[in-house]
Amino acid sequence: MQPSGAEVHQRIARISAHLYPSNPQMGDGSILERTNCRAKGGAAGFKVAILGAAGGIGQPLAMLMKMNPLVSVLHLYDVVNAPGVTADISHMDTGAVVRGFLGQSELEGALTGMDLVIIPAGIPRKPGMTRDDLFKINAGIVRTLCEGIAKCCPNAIVNLISNPVNSTVPIAAEVFKKAGTYDPKKLLGVTSLDVVRANTFVAEVLGLDPREVEVPVVGGHAGVTILPLLSQVKPPCSFTHEETEYLTKRIQDGGTEVVEAKKGAGSATLSMAYAAVKFADVCLKGLRGDAGVVACAFVASQVTELPFFASKVRLGRTGAEEVYQLGPLNEYERIGLEKAKKELAESIQKGISFIRN
Numbered sequence: 001m002q003p004s005g006a007e008v009h010q011r012i013a014r015i016s017a018h019l020y021p022s023n024p025q026m027g028d029g030s031i032l033e034r035t036n037c038r039a040k041g042g043a044a045g046f047k048v049a050i051l052g053a054a055g056g057i058g059q060p061l062a063m064l065m066k067m068n069p070l071v072s073v074l075h076l077y078d079v080v081n082a083p084g085v086t087a088d089i090s091h092m093d094t095g096a097v098v099r100g101f102l103g104q105s106e107l108e109g110a111l112t113g114m115d116l117v118i119i120p121a122g123i124p125r126k127p128g129m130t131r132d133d134l135f136k137i138n139a140g141i142v143r144t145l146c147e148g149i150a151k152c153c154p155n156a157i158v159n160l161i162s163n164p165v166n167s168t169v170p171i172a173a174e175v176f177k178k179a180g181t182y183d184p185k186k187l188l189g190v191t192s193l194d195v196v197r198a199n200t201f202v203a204e205v206l207g208l209d210p211r212e213v214e215v216p217v218v219g220g221h222a223g224v225t226i227l228p229l230l231s232q233v234k235p236p237c238s239f240t241h242e243e244t245e246y247l248t249k250r251i252q253d254g255g256t257e258v259v260e261a262k263k264g265a266g267s268a269t270l271s272m273a274y275a276a277v278k279f280a281d282v283c284l285k286g287l288r289g290d291a292g293v294v295a296c297a298f299v300a301s302q303v304t305e306l307p308f309f310a311s312k313v314r315l316g317r318t319g320a321e322e323v324y325q326l327g328p329l330n331e332y333e334r335i336g337l338e339k340a341k342k343e344l345a346e347s348i349q350k351g352i353s354f355i356r357n
């Protein structure tokens with residue numbers, strides 16, 4: 001029997017409400033003309049939210065996550081332009097269902113039920129600024145978003161990209177502690193761009209394909225706190241002192257190199273989206289229960305005397321299930337580690353104090 005006109009309207013309204021739960025204006029009558037209204041959408045997979053999805057990182061990150069077969073539902077949240085980015089990305093013929101959420105009043109809808117939350121919300125650097133100069137504005141943004149996570153999806157894995165990561169991760173930890181939801185395994189500061197850069201620059205020097213190179217980068221994510229362990233590069237190789245100095249400095253200053261090249265138009269966005277997706281994919285594979293999933297991240301740690309430190313971690317069903325020791329360091333790296341720890345201690349304390357005081 002053919003459905004009645006009223007039944008067809010009801011069916012479309014249901015689909016529209018499913019796709020745009022808190023943006024009814026995005027599911028207006030125009031959907032009547034669409035031919036895909038019987039789409040099931042969302043095969044088995046994970047639910048992922050991106051907070052800051054309309055930004056320089058957020059947009060390519062959203063596009064790449066829409067292409068990830070492990071993602072069944074993708075929520076795009078921002079305080080501006082989320083509907084436009086959502087409409088655009090939702091036309092991609094990949095499995096994930098995309099939904100947009102605009103502004104603080106829709107944060108709850110964006111977060112409820114999520115398995116993984118990726119946060120690239122916040123202002124980027126301009127030439128002459130340090131990442132710490134972003135603290136004033138980004139600290140408050142991260143606090144608000146993490147309060148939402150504690151309330152709506154306290155079990156989600158959080159990938160925190162917003163700078164200064166060395167302080168925003170401690171901020172997030174304090175917010176979760178206050179809310180009684182803190183699970184150190186689930187809070188990961190994203191340092192994968194440092195690894196991506198290190199692999200690229202080391203491959204250039206060695207004349208190798210970057211896909212064959214693995215460089216552990218430990219410490220934190222700002223200047224001297226970024227510590228590439230060139231003595232542990234795979235495949236095993238050695239560097240002259242000059243090469244070590246050149247590579248260490250280039251990896252540590254990679255972000256500044258992009259900020260200066262962009263001349264005031266922001267910082268790394270495309271390589272960051274790539275690195276964030278690589279890292280998110282590793283987190284999702286861990287959640288799925290894949291064995292031997294390892295990546296570098298800035299996490300709660302007992303590897304040094306500091307409460308947070310970036311190093312290799314093993315991702316599993318509950319997040320960062322194992323944090324690896326640093327392994328043997330050479331003299332150059334030992335000196336670098338002391339410098340890194342000094343700056344890191346201050347940045348971590350600044351983040352903690354922001355919430356406690």
Ligand SMILES: NC(=O)C1=CN([C@@H]2O[C@H](COP(=O)(O)OP(=O)(O)OC[C@H]3O[C@@H](n4cnc5c(N)ncnc54)[C@H](O)[C@@H]3O)[C@@H](O)[C@H]2O)C=CC1
Nearest residue numbers: 052054055056057079120121122123124161162163193272
């Ligand atoms: N961890 C890392 O390796 C890297 C971190 N970053 C950092 O990522 C952050 C974002 O960089 P871009 O995307 O280039 O900046 P952007 O300015 O292009 O985008 C940021 C987005 O965040 C949104 N936003 C602002 N306040 C918000 C709030 N309260 N809730 C939700 N969204 C909000 C803005 O509307 C904007 O769309 C910066 O802090 C930057 O320093 C950038 C590159 C690498």
Ligand SMILES: O=C([O-])CC(=O)C(=O)O
Nearest residue numbers: 125193254255256267268
């Ligand atoms: O340098 C910046 O401000 C952005 C960033 O963290 C990076 O590119 O590593």
